[in-house]
Amino acid sequence: MNISTSKIKDILDEFGVGVYSECGKLDIVLMHRPGKELLRLTKENYHHFLFNALPNIVQTHQSHDIFSQYLRDHGIHVLYLADLLRQTLISSDQARSQLIHGILTNSHFNHNNQQQSLLALQQWLLHRTPEQLTEDIIVGVAYSQDELGTSDYTQILLTINNSTNEYLIPPLPNLLFMRDEFSIIDNHVFIWQMNKPTRINEPLLLHIIFQYHPHLSNCGLEIIEWQKNIDENDKEIPTIEGGDVAYLGDGILLIGCSERTNRTGIEALTRTGLFHQVIVIMIPPERCYMHLDTILSSVGKHAFTLHGLLAETMQIYTVENQYSHQNTCLKPKWISHGCNVRQTLRKLLNNPDLIFYDAKDEQTSIDEQRQCRHNVVVIDDCHVVTYAGSDADKGIVTCMSHNNMCRVGLIPFEGLLEGGGGVHCMTNAVRRRPK
Numbered sequence: 001m002n003i004s005t006s007k008i009k010d011i012l013d014e015f016g017v018g019v020y021s022e023c024g025k026l027d028i029v030l031m032h033r034p035g036k037e038l039l040r041l042t043k044e045n046y047h048h049f050l051f052n053a054l055p056n057i058v059q060t061h062q063s064h065d066i067f068s069q070y071l072r073d074h075g076i077h078v079l080y081l082a083d084l085l086r087q088t089l090i091s092s093d094q095a096r097s098q099l100i101h102g103i104l105t106n107s108h109f110n111h112n113n114q115q116q117s118l119l120a121l122q123q124w125l126l127h128r129t130p131e132q133l134t135e136d137i138i139v140g141v142a143y144s145q146d147e148l149g150t151s152d153y154t155q156i157l158l159t160i161n162n163s164t165n166e167y168l169i170p171p172l173p174n175l176l177f178m179r180d181e182f183s184i185i186d187n188h189v190f191i192w193q194m195n196k197p198t199r200i201n202e203p204l205l206l207h208i209i210f211q212y213h214p215h216l217s218n219c220g221l222e223i224i225e226w227q228k229n230i231d232e233n234d235k236e237i238p239t240i241e242g243g244d245v246a247y248l249g250d251g252i253l254l255i256g257c258s259e260r261t262n263r264t265g266i267e268a269l270t271r272t273g274l275f276h277q278v279i280v281i282m283i284p285p286e287r288c289y290m291h292l293d294t295i296l297s298s299v300g301k302h303a304f305t306l307h308g309l310l311a312e313t314m315q316i317y318t319v320e321n322q323y324s325h326q327n328t329c330l331k332p333k334w335i336s337h338g339c340n341v342r343q344t345l346r347k348l349l350n351n352p353d354l355i356f357y358d359a360k361d362e363q364t365s366i367d368e369q370r371q372c373r374h375n376v377v378v379i380d381d382c383h384v385v386t387y388a389g390s391d392a393d394k395g396i397v398t399c400m401s402h403n404n405m406c407r408v409g410l411i412p413f414e415g416l417l418e419g420g421g422g423v424h425c426m427t428n429a430v431r432r433r434p435k
């Protein structure tokens, strides 16, 4: 579904932008409807691309369209990444150069031919139209005459490639999980730095969109260069992925320190000084718990989902800024609050009645966590969406809907779950009201 730039302007004018909670009414969301990049997945490479199995693209489209239609049926405007990127590249030469520069920076060739290959790739990219560039960066470009055409630079690229690399530009099948590349918090845009190399080009696209899109670049959102706040002594590169980030509103940030989001990243974010409280949950660094939202997500003002198996084993910290006498920001301090997630969040969030929904027994909870059902997205307070197929007696959906506590919309998982993410992972709010 194509949305024109003028329609986008109307939506932004009508609703405004900014995300002020995880559970207020959702008005505008960004998603990516997967395309031919999924056809790049094979039995040999799907692990490399962080998929658990091969999806059937017809099913992916069906399920994804049912999901986006559910959102539209409840008054949410769905924007699509490919539309925004194309519109940005059409309207701004600077955006095109920045995209090309970013692709070149992230490309690595055989050491001996690095310089020559980069020049050839640059020339090849400079001859692409905005529409072609949009497709190249999302779908990827294979080392083949078919895809590269017959120019002089093509010959150089094909000759130089030592055939160990299948792709000149790698495909981005994980764009399906639009949650992870950025977060909007209040009216600030944070473009994240991915931990997994195969996702390295994804944030680049979002940076270009928020910086140059004819309407999103001047609608009152400000990009924050959070990763500049690292200490000289920090040895690791700061990484944060959006699935670890839950902005609860009123300056309170809940964040997972996980396989993907590291301490240096969390400290750099804290040092922006934009948060009143930063609460960190230490998540076991395992693939099945890759982000905070695989085990906990917001359901409404009164509740979260929480995978019970981990509820009393994950250390919780608050991270606070410290300043020198000259008022320079020093390394933040980590204060431990023990390992009981339920108790600690009730206390830190000053809400003794906070509810944590889970399946009724441990094995069902484990099964449902693996099927991404703790991963819910809020439409409005107490109205969420998750994947269908939850156990009718013991499943988390039954627990959430008990006594009409919550309304739970269900969408098919076929064609989506193979990528290892749920409905929260596939959406990213551009406008969400306070709780």
Ligand SMILES: NC(=[NH2+])NCCC[C@H](N)C(=O)O
Pocket (backbone or CB within 6 Å): 049, 050, 051, 174, 177, 179, 180, 196, 242, 243, 244, 290, 291, 293, 294, 419, 420, 421, 422, 424, 425
């Ligand atoms: N917010 C999330 N939980 N995202 C899920 C991302 C799944 C993706 N295949 C990855 O491994 O990166």
